[in-house]
Every structure is written in C-alpha cells, then in structure tokens.
Amino acid sequence: MATEGSKPCVYLQDMEEVKKVFARFDANGDGMISGDELSGVLKALGSDTSPEEVARMMAEIDTDKDGCINIDEFADFCKNDDSVDGGAKELKEAFDLYDQDHNGRISATELHQILNRLGQNCTIQDCTRMITSVDANGDGYVCFEEFKKMMGNK
Known part of the structure; x- marks a missing residue:
C-alpha cells in the first residue's frame, strides 16, 4: 500500500x-x-x-x-517504477491521449476537451493558465519534454 x-x-x-x-x-x-x-x-x-x-x-x-x-x-x-524504461512508454501514452491532433504539443484547447470529457468543469482560460504554468519555452503549448518535467516534479 x-x-x-x-x-x-x-x-x-x-x-x-x-x-x-x-x-x-x-x-x-x-x-x-x-x-x-x-x-x-x-x-x-x-x-x-x-x-x-x-x-x-x-x-x-x-x-x-x-x-x-x-x-x-x-x-x-x-x-510501480519497475519498468525497464522507467515508465517512459506509459508517460508517452498519457501524453498522446492529451495530444489529440498528434502534432507533438498539447494546446489549451486539447487540454480543455480532455478535462471536460473527464467531467472537469473548467474554462479554456483555466486551461490556458495550466499550460502557461508548465510551458518552459513560452510557445503556448506543452511539448513532451515539458510534460515529462511536469509529471516528474513534486
């Protein structure tokens, strides 16, 4: 446990x-x-x-x-972190679920769509703020590297 x-x-x-x-x-x-x-x-x-x-x-x-x-x-x-790749495959699969258009970046719109499908009541502005909070390079999107850092942070 x-x-x-x-x-x-x-x-x-x-x-x-x-x-x-x-x-x-x-x-x-x-x-x-x-x-x-x-x-x-x-x-x-x-x-x-x-x-x-x-x-x-x-x-x-x-x-x-x-x-x-x-x-x-x-x-x-x-x-469980016993996986040979340290969970990288699962992390990429999770990223791909959010990256709806498969362009290698998660937009605020994509985040909004997924969170609403999951029953989260949030606005596009909320999602934009979430993206901005982890967008290290300032391009307005979350790439896989930023996603990995976000998921690994305490």
Whole structure:
C-alpha cells in the first residue's frame, strides 16, 4: 500500500492525487474500478482500447484477482517504477491521449476537451493558465519534454 511518504510515481505526486484520479475512474463511487469504468475513462480520453486490452490492464492491476481495482492496487500501480524504461512508454501514452491532433504539443484547447470529457468543469482560460504554468519555452503549448518535467516534479 502506498503511503504519504512513499516515492511518488511518474504521474501522481502523492496519495491525495492518487485518490482524486481514482475517484475519476470510480464512476459509481463504490470504491472499486471495474473493467467497464476503466474502459469508460479510456474512451473519454479518446482511446479506442479494445476489450481485450482493457482485460489485460485489469489483470495486471487487479493483484487480488477479485475482478476490480481497489485504491491500494491503484496506488501500487501508480508507484510501480519497475519498468525497464522507467515508465517512459506509459508517460508517452498519457501524453498522446492529451495530444489529440498528434502534432507533438498539447494546446489549451486539447487540454480543455480532455478535462471536460473527464467531467472537469473548467474554462479554456483555466486551461490556458495550466499550460502557461508548465510551458518552459513560452510557445503556448506543452511539448513532451515539458510534460515529462511536469509529471516528474513534486
């Protein structure tokens, strides 16, 4: 089980962030993420993940094999950094979900679309401020390098 003092994962900085993301996946609020809920979030992000791939993901994360992902399994998955590439592949996949036009940059519009699909009530101005806060080179977009730095920061 992840604790507040555990090493942060590439994507989520602390247990509070893990809980927030978990709650987004747990659409019915029962404390468990089902395969249908996982599939729903992936669809909202624009992924056309096959049922077989969702089943593989569920099998990988659901360590107690009860058919659902609980908060502890989710937190363990988030902090798992045993991957050979240090999570770079997963980070690139996450970036690609936001980069809707696949031009290598995330715009405020793309961020706005994804966050709204995920049920976040935010304006384009909010998204512009978020982009500006991590836009190191000042071009108005978040490139993969900036995204990596943002996801790795405490």
